[in-house]
Structure formats: C-alpha cells, structure tokens
Amino acid sequence: MLVEDVLKQRRVTPLTAHEKRALESAIAEVRDHGPREILVRQGQPCHESILLLDGLISRHVDGRDGSRQLVAIQVPGDFVDLHGFPLKVLDHDVGTVTPCRIALVPHARLDPLVEAMPALARKLWFLTLIDAAIHRAWMLRIGRLKAIARVAHLLCEINLRLRVVGLSDGRQFPLPLTQTDIGEICSLTAIHVNRMLRELRDSGLCTFRNARVDIHDLPALARLGAFEPDYLYLQPQATAGMAGA
Amino acid sequence: MLVEDVLKQRRVTPLTAHEKRALESAIAEVRDHGPREILVRQGQPCHESILLLDGLISRHVDGRDGSRQLVAIQVPGDFVDLHGFPLKVLDHDVGTVTPCRIALVPHARLDPLVEAMPALARKLWFLTLIDAAIHRAWMLRIGRLKAIARVAHLLCEINLRLRVVGLSDGRQFPLPLTQTDIGEICSLTAIHVNRMLRELRDSGLCTFRNARVDIHDLPALARLGAFEPDYLYLQPQATAGMAGA
DNA sequence: CGGATTGTTGATAAAGTTCAAACACGGTGG
C-alpha cells in the first residue's frame, strides 16, 4: 500500500483504513524520476503534492551567488510538499537527489477529502507541522552547534527517520548524499564537511563512505550532536536509545 | 475586534465576518503579562493557544550551556502557538519579551469550530504554514548570510510584519529587543551584533537606538540583507518597495 | 542614589572559508 508509511509511528492517531484508502485514491499517478531533477519550482503555482515512495528529495533555496541552502531533506514515506496544498505556491524549490519514485496527489482531489473528513484533515495538518518542527531543529543545528556537532546531529536525525520506515537498522543505512549536499544542509563548505567526517571516523563514532553510514557508537554520536529527537514527534518506543542526553 | 489582524493582507481569502465572530467567541480570556515571562514550556501538554494582541513574544530553545536560539519572534496579530493545537506538545518554549496582552483560545473550543467550518480550518492551517515558511527564511538567514546581512534581513522582516498590522510606517518602528535578543535570533554574539548595528548606522542605512529602528535607506538595507519577502505570503501591494532584488 | 542590566570598545583567539592541487573512481570513446 502506497501510503503505508505516512504518519507511521508518530504521536497521533494513525490513519484509519478508510483514510488510507481515501488518500490512496487521491493519487493520480506514480512516476519515476532521475537524480538531480527539479520537481517544483519556487514561486510557481502548484496544483499537486508529492508523496515520496523511494529515493531522496531535497527542498532548497539557491542564492544568486551560487550558494544553496537545503531547508529540508525528505525520505520515503514523506509527504514532500503537502504544505503546497494550503499555500498554493512554494517559497523554495523541490528536487530529486537520487533517482526517485513518487506518487502525485492533485490538490483538486484533496479538497473534497479534507472537506468531508475533518479527522483526516487534522492529521495532514499535523504532518505539515512536523515539518515545521524539523525546520526549528535545523535552525538549532545551524545556529547553535559547531561543525562537528552539526554533522553528527544530521546523521542521527536521518538514521532515526530512516529507521521509522524500515530503511535503517538503527546503526547502518544507505545515504546517497555527496559531501557538498551535507554542507548545504549543515551550512558548511564541502571541504569542512570532509574534515568533520574524517574526525568522526578517526574518533570511532561513525563512518560515512560509499554512500553508506555506519554508526559505531550511537550514544556518543547523539551526545556529540546534542541530538534530542522530541522534535520528530515519534512514539516513545521509536526513539528508545536515540537521545543524546 | 480582537482577531482583526489575523491573516491580514495575506495571500489567502480573508476571514469572513462569521469566521471572525467564531474565532472571537473561542477566546476564553484576555490577559496581561510582564516582560520575560515564560508562557508555554517545551514538552508540556498544551491545551490552549495564544493570540498576541500587544507586545513581543519569542519562541526559543535553550541549550544546557546557557546558549539560546530564537526560532520565532511574534508580533501583534500573530496566532503565536496555533501549531500547538494539532501538535498538543511544543518542542520549544514560548515567552514574553516585553509586557504583553494576549488572548487565550482553549483547544477545546477550537475543536468544534474546525470540525464544522472546513474553510476556517483551512485558513488556520495556512497560518501555521506561514510560520514554517518564516522558519525556512530564518534558516537561510543564519545559514547563508554574513553577520551584517543577517541583521539587515531581520530588520527588513520585522519592519514589514509590523507595517502589515499598522505598527510601522514602513521606515520607523519601535523594536524593544536587546542586542542579545538580536544575537539569539541571528546566531551572533551580542558583541558582534553591536558592531553590525554600528556599521549599519555608520553606513547610513539604518539606526537602532532606544528600542527604535529608523531605516534611512530601505532599498539598500533590503539589498544588503538579500531580503525577498515572498516567504511572508503577503498580498503584492503589501510588499511594494520592500524587496532587495 | 545604587545596583543591575544593556551597550560599547579593544585585543586576542578560534573556527571555518577559500584557494590550490592532487587523487580516486566510474564511465566513455578511440
């Protein structure tokens, strides 16, 4: 089932079978895309939202000087630009990082659903607010953490988010990002990211190589990254052993 | 009317008279608070949301090392923690900066409203997403701008947000923040903020003194801060002359 | 008036950036 992972293990009443069917029936198309394709452009009217089934998608803003800041990274199960449903226009670009499989949900099909099913509407609203909570955590990461801690924090977050949808075993997972990507997330140069990754490796906390992450000491990594997963609004059992406190 | 400023001049159908009455009737209490009081604490269940009528409110996270990052600053007319309605628990603290007058809206009174009035629900959803859009702009500010540009960007944002609710004339406005506050927003030390403010003053762009901002050259300030107000989702006429492009 | 908070300035230090250059690796075409 395509919407199986939506809201999975979050601190909210899960989608009912009926709601899942309704959402699924709102999907107009399932499509595949190559890597580094732009799916939604900043400032363009948007009439459909993307459910990510496979691959990685980034949401980012490009500066005119060539700099880029990622404002979100989406993993399978994420309703990538659901915020475009009420907003109608996005303030950033959406693009694939890796080859992706996506499901398209036209807003015209979502309208009657949220009108008729207030409980579903409430859950979708909740979903978009988790996104905002992650934004806040990213502000903390960029604003308050040192370079090494930023990278550690990011790896902890992705590890946990992937684990929820079964793509990490809690210690190892594929992560097809370049060091430049990580820099654009953490607001660091690729060169400095490289040094931080080496430092993580040398100190035995975690290895990132060949697009794979292998966390050797999760508690230490979480501590270094000051990682407090509350902001993901996961059920308590999903975050067991993940916090850095 | 207490909810007069909610959604004012945003790119969305304005609240109908009926919706305004409904929202207003959901207000349980109007209260005054002193400066630097905590209103909602991170991790505590929250059963009501705050509509800010007068004063400044900050949303922030404190690190255990005494560092603090503001994740939002709220001005009159803002529905400060409406996201607490679906989320039920916040991932950050909410506190007054200045003395404030606030209206309290119990979630129990909001429930029947959003159930019965899907159009209102949609507008409230929209409102929480503007908040998220502002988060993204703050990530850009912290992540991609130099210190001087961060301060310029912040002043442009607050100028515009205050102008929408009639508290700035577009060039001058009261801003009762300390330099430490600005530092906690922009992720700079108070000392560095002081130097940046001096630089803005010396270069004739803008003066911040005695809790007042006086912008002498708005286009130049917006350019310096790379300020692009799209993320506020204001109606076109509200942003005329404000962009830095 | 006196104490506390806020603002200002200078000197020094640390973190991260920038520039430059080499290296690894997978594909592609001769």
Place this chain on the structure above:
DNA sequence: CCACCGTGTTTGAACTTTATCAACAATCCG
C-alpha cells in the same frame, strides 16, 4: 584495452569572519 574526462573526495596553507575575554560607559529601575 587504455586514455581521457567529470564528479566527488582528500589534503595543505593562507586568510576571514566571528567568538571570546576584559574592561568600562551608559541607562534603567526601584
């Protein structure tokens, strides 16, 4: 098959920006 190319990674060195430390001035509040 190998040379070549592009992308991504790695390393070193010089340089910038911002933080940190220390001291003092100004302002606000009771």
